[in-house]
Amino acid sequence: MEIVLVGLNHRTAPVEVRERVSFTAEQARRAAEELRARGILEETLVLSTCNRSEVYGVPPESSHECAPGLSTFLSEFHSVRPDILGVSLYHHYDQEAVRHLFRVAAGLDSMLLGEAEILGQVREAYRFAHEQGATGPVLNRLFQGALEVGKRVRSETELGTRPMSVASAGVKLAERIFGKLNERKALVLGAGTISEQVVSQLRDRGIAQLQVMNRSRDRADELAKQFGGKVVGWGEWDAALQSPDVVVSSVSADEPVLRRDIVERAMAARGNRALFLMDLGVPRNIDPSVGELYNVYVYNTDDLSEIVQQNRNARESEIPRAQGIVDEHVTKFLSWQASVELVGLVDALRVKMREERASFIRARMELMKHLTETDRAHVEKLMDEMLEKLLLGPAERLRGEKELRRKIQNVEALRDLFLSNREKT
Amino acid sequence: MNHLFPILTALAYLSSFGLYIRFLATGKKLTGRLGTLFLGLGLVAHYFALLERSRGLHTVPYHDLYGSMSLFGWLLALTYLGLELYHRQQSVGAFVMPFILAFFLAAHLAPADRLSPPAAHGATFAFHVTLSILAYAAFALSFVLSLIFLGEERLLRSHKLGNMVWRLPPLELLERMSKSSVLVGLVSIAIGTALGFVWVDRLSSEYSFYDPKYVVTLLVLLLYVLYLRLAGTGAWRGARASRLCIFNFLIVVLSFTVVNLYLSHSHRYF
Numbered sequence: 257m258e259i260v261l262v263g264l265n266h267r268t269a270p271v272e273v274r275e276r277v278s279f280t281a282e283q284a285r286r287a288a289e290e291l292r293a294r295g296i297l298e299e300t301l302v303l304s305t306c307n308r309s310e311v312y313g314v315p316p317e318s319s320h321e322c323a324p325g326l327s328t329f330l331s332e333f334h335s336v337r338p339d340i341l342g343v344s345l346y347h348h349y350d351q352e353a354v355r356h357l358f359r360v361a362a363g364l365d366s367m368l369l370g371e372a373e374i375l376g377q378v379r380e381a382y383r384f385a386h387e388q389g390a391t392g393p394v395l396n397r398l399f400q401g402a403l404e405v406g407k408r409v410r411s412e413t414e415l416g417t418r419p420m421s422v423a424s425a426g427v428k429l430a431e432r433i434f435g436k437l438n439e440r441k442a443l444v445l446g447a448g449t450i451s452e453q454v455v456s457q458l459r460d461r462g463i464a465q466l467q468v469m470n471r472s473r474d475r476a477d478e479l480a481k482q483f484g485g486k487v488v489g490w491g492e493w494d495a496a497l498q499s500p501d502v503v504v505s506s507v508s509a510d511e512p513v514l515r516r517d518i519v520e521r522a523m524a525a526r527g528n529r530a531l532f533l534m535d536l537g538v539p540r541n542i543d544p545s546v547g548e549l550y551n552v553y554v555y556n557t558d559d560l561s562e563i564v565q566q567n568r569n570a571r572e573s574e575i576p577r578a579q580g581i582v583d584e585h586v587t588k589f590l591s592w593q594a595s596v597e598l599v600g601l602v603d604a605l606r607v608k609m610r611e612e613r614a615s616f617i618r619a620r621m622e623l624m625k626h627l628t629e630t631d632r633a634h635v636e637k638l639m640d641e642m643l644e645k646l647l648l649g650p651a652e653r654l655r656g657e658k659e660l661r662r663k664i665q666n667v668e669a670l671r672d673l674f675l676s677n678r679e680k681t
Numbered sequence: 682m683n684h685l686f687p688i689l690t691a692l693a694y695l696s697s698f699g700l701y702i703r704f705l706a707t708g709k710k711l712t713g714r715l716g717t718l719f720l721g722l723g724l725v726a727h728y729f730a731l732l733e734r735s736r737g738l739h740t741v742p743y744h745d746l747y748g749s750m751s752l753f754g755w756l757l758a759l760t761y762l763g764l765e766l767y768h769r770q771q772s773v774g775a776f777v778m779p780f781i782l783a784f785f786l787a788a789h790l791a792p793a794d795r796l797s798p799p800a801a802h803g804a805t806f807a808f809h810v811t812l813s814i815l816a817y818a819a820f821a822l823s824f825v826l827s828l829i830f831l832g833e834e835r836l837l838r839s840h841k842l843g844n845m846v847w848r849l850p851p852l853e854l855l856e857r858m859s860k861s862s863v864l865v866g867l868v869s870i871a872i873g874t875a876l877g878f879v880w881v882d883r884l885s886s887e888y889s890f891y892d893p894k895y896v897v898t899l900l901v902l903l904l905y906v907l908y909l910r911l912a913g914t915g916a917w918r919g920a921r922a923s924r925l926c927i928f929n930f931l932i933v934v935l936s937f938t939v940v941n942l943y944l945s946h947s948h949r950y951f
Contacts, residue, residue, distance in 0.1 A: 412709050418847065428847075432837060435851035527915045530852070547838070551919045559840050570844065 258318060259394065260297075261353035262326045262345055263310030266367045269344035277334050277341065279304035281384060287311070287333055288390040296325050299392040301385040301399065303360075305377045307367050312357065314394045323347045354398060354589050358582045361406035363416055370415035370571050370578075375406035397592060405585045412581065413574045418567035422560040423453040425567070426534040427461055429555060430502045433532050438462035443488070443500040445514075446507035447475040450536045454504045455483050469496055471507070497522035501529070506536040512543040519546045534560070602647060609643050686730035687789045693723030694758075694782050701774030705848050713771035720762055720774065727755045727785065747788040749814065754784030756811075757818040760865060764822065768858050770850045776825050805880045812873030817933055819866030820905070824930035826859040827923035834920050856919070859926060860912055867905050874898055897936040904929040 264277060279287060284302035291297045297313030304310075311330065315322035327345055331338045348356045356365070361378045363370040382399040385391045391399070410416045419425040427437070434440050442463050444451050447470040455466065466485030469492075470476035476487045488496045497503070497519070507513055514533070519542075523531065528551050535542040535556040547554035617636055621627070627635070700716035703709070731751060738748075758781045765771060833849050836842055850858070908925050911917035917925070 411711075412707075414708060417708060429837070431851060432833075432846060432849075433852050435854045528918045530919060550916075550921075553837055555840065562840075563842060566842070 258315060259312065259350050259353045259398065260315055260322055260326065261310060261312050261348040261356060262323060262330065263303075263308060264341075264344040264346065265308035265310075265365065268346055273336070273340065273344050274307070274309065276336050277309045277330065277344075278306070279309060283333075284381070284384065285388050285390075287329075288385060288388060290333070291326070291329060292390065294329070296322055296329060299395045300390045301381060301395050303378060303381040305374065308360070308365075310360075312353065312395060312398070314392065320349060323349070351586065351590060354401075355582065355586050357398065357402045358405045358585055359579075361402035362409040362578050362582055363406070364409075364575065364578055364582065368420055369568075370409075370574070371420075372410065372416050375403070375410070378402055378406065393596075394593070398589065401585050401589050405582055408581050408585075409578045413577045415571055415574045415578050418570050420564060420567060420571070421453070422536065422557060422564060423450070423457050425560045425563045426454060426504070426536075426555060427457040429553075429560075429563070430532045430534075431461070433530055433553060434501055436462070437464075437502075439464050440501040441465040441467070441499050442502040442504065443467045443469060443496055444479070444485075445469050445503065445505040445541065446537070447472070447479040448506055448508075450506040451504060452479065452482075454506075454534065454536070455479065455485075458502070458504075459483050463502075465499070467496060467500060493518045493522065494525065497531075498525055500531075502532045502534065504534045504536065505541040507541050509537065509541060510539060512539075512541055514542040514546060516543045516545045516549070519543075519549060519552060523549055523552065536560075606643070606647050609647070613639050613643060683733060686726050686733055689726040690723050690730050690785060691782075691789075693719045693726055694778065694785060697723055697774070698778035698782060701771065701778055704771055705775045705845065708848055713774075716771060716774050717762070717765060720758060720778075723781075724755065724758050724762065727751075727758065730789070731755060749788075750784045751788035752811070753814050753818055753821075754781050754788065756815045757781050757784065757821055760815065760819050760822050760862065763865075764858055764862055767861065768850075768854060770854060770858065772849050773826065773829060773855075773858070776829055777822065780821060780825065803880070805876050805883075809873050809876040809880055812869045812876065816866040816870035816873060817937060819862045819869060820901075820930050820933045823859045823862040823866065823926050826855050826862060827926040827930075830855040830859065830923045831920060831927075834923075852919070856912065856922070859923070860909060863905050863909055863926070867902065867909070870898065870902060870905075874902070894936065894940055897932070897940050901929065901932055901936060904932060 264274065266274070269277070279302050284304060287302055288300040291300045291311070291313065295316060297311075298316050299314040301312045302310070303312065311326060313322075313326070327342065327347075328338065330336075330345070331341045334341075357378075359365045361375055363372070363374055366374050378399070382391070382403070386396065419428040430440075431437060437458065438461070440463055442455075442458050442465070444455055444466065447468060455468075458466065466480070466483055467488045468476045468480040468485050469488045469490055470479070471490050473487065473490075479485070480487045493514075503514075505514065519531070519533075530551045530553070533542050533546065533552065533554045535554060538557060540556055542554055542556070544554070544556075546552055613636075617639065621632060624632075697716050697719035700712050700719060704713035704716055731748075734748065734751070757777070761774070761777045761781070765774065829849065830852060833846060833855070834852055836846050837852070849855075904925075908922060908929055911925065912922035
């Protein structure tokens with residue numbers, strides 16, 4: 257019941273290798289099927305994201321023995337030369353494989369520390385493998401544990417709460433003022449890449465209405481079409497600034513495009529409703545004195561970058577807490593794994609003892625021919641009861657006492673002590 | 682007198698306060714929920730503490746200054762809990778709990794009141810007093826919410842966010858919560874005052890209609906109506922409305938203290 261993990265990620269492989277070893281859903285299904293058909297793994301799960309490709313499995317024999325076969329399989333499956341793949345692959349076994357997965361689910365192994373998407377990707381990979389019948393009791397338990405770790409880390413630590421990009425920091429700040437953005441309106445000045453990032457974030461937050469204003473009408477149309485917004489003519493400030501709650505600006509201009517008098521006029525027209533201005537342009541697009549106006553909040557690139565840096569530090573300070581949750585669940589999983597193995601061992605011992613009892617009785621009864629059938633039945637029953645009593649107590653204690661299971665570190669040693677090689681298998 | 686309920690109340694409120702602070706620091710949902718749970722338990726224990734005290738003294742809770750303060754603390758906790766559940770926002774708990782605790786502890790740790798209260802009884806009078814104290818509690822809550830609003834608004838404008846801003850309620854939610862609280866206060870004080878006049882009318886031979894308390898209460902009513910009116914319009918929206926709310930509460934404190942104790946003929950502790 258060992259666990260093996262072979263994979264690569266953004267730390268061990270450049271993007272040229274990662275993209276060659278990534279799995280589509282169909283490839284993941286086929287790989288899992290082949291690995292089981294070839295007898296390399298009994299249970300299989302493929303986790304493939306843009307930053308990692310990992311195969312988790314339960315091998316029929318020792319996990320260390322199956323790892324080379326798994327590497328070769330990956331090399332063949334993706335037609336990547338073993339020498340190229342070999343330097344990028346990592347192999348983890350048992351406890352380390354469990355810890356690795358739990359760290360992945362927690363977002364501790366992500367390129368962007370604490371990012372939220374990975375938990376959904378782990379959930380999806382598990383659901384897919386489970387539906388295909390590729391997982392069994394061990395991987396089911398392992399991935400359910402991983403999902404729990406991911407959930408706990410996100411709810412009990414701040415690892416994933418703070419925005420880590422300028423765009424998301426701006427959107428989160430807007431939420432500090434307005435709350436949920438699903439009834440809010442936004443105006444985007446400029447239609448470049450940065451604007452696109454912010455618009456994407458705003459859409460994710462369910463912004464109710466989006467207006468795009470750009471010097472080039474075509475690009476404005478494109479962005480508006482892409483995100484379901486409408487275009488406002490360049491310079492039509494009075495109309496454009498009347499309804500939005502959030503304004504995002506990233507225009508290439510030598511001088512501020514949003515002057516104080518424009519915003520002042522707009523604020524009067526909108527009855528001083530709060531206005532959040534995100535100035536992502538360099539040079540700045542919004543006159544700094546606009547920030548002095550009542551109910552107007554202005555944040556420029558530097559302000560937002562500083563917030564991102566603070567958040568990065570805050571996230572890093574949460575690593576020990578997240579790691580604590582990971583460790584707790586690794587111990588829990590290993591305890592479960594040991595209990596299953598120990599209970600299996602006790603069951604095997606019971607079968608062996610019953611067999612021993614049968615041959616023992618057969619031999620002894622030959623010498624005790626004076627006993628009646630009833631007496632023989634009594635003797636057999638007494639022996640059965642004695643054997644059950646001998647095994648029942650330890651079996652129950654093993655099931656119930658976590659601490660005892662923890663103490664019994666080397667199950668294999670016990671197995672070797674009591675059972676022959678044939679019986680172990 | 683049995684001290685079980687006051688002790689239980691103090692423990693529950695203190696636990697709730699601690700949990701709300703922890704929630705503000707860590708953002709753990711479970712901690713926030715536990716804070717709410719302990720506040721609820723504190724409310725129940727506080728109710729029994731009030732009941733026991735009233736039975737022990739054979740009078741109503743607002744019989745003396747300390748009873749009034751304890752009742753005020755209880756109604757503040759009750760109003761806050763209602764508001765928290767309605768708006769699903771637990772970050773304010775850490776700021777409200779000190780007030781609840783202060784009123785509860787001041788009422789229960791202080792020596793017995795030496796001033797004798799006005800001879801008053803009957804359901805109308807009881808409702809008049811309870812609703813008036815509920816109104817003051819609701820106004821106190823809006824005062825706390827306005828203070829938080831101004832603090833958060835200042836942090837957001839100065840770009841000095843720190844850790845706390847991410848945990849506090851959004852500014853617009855704080856405004857809504859403050860308005861909800863003021864609305865509860867206004868309805869309570871309007872009904873409470875009307876009942877007070879009904880009661881005075883019945884005893885007109887005994888009590889004067891010309892009590893400074895009436896003027897101050899009317900002023901409080903008008904100021905809070907003004908707040909509600911202005912908070913949603915043009916120039917006053919946002920921080921200015923919050924400042925008005927804080928000013929209004931200072932008048933409430935004036936009414937609760939100076940007017941009651943030194944100017945009013947028929948009011949003492951409410």
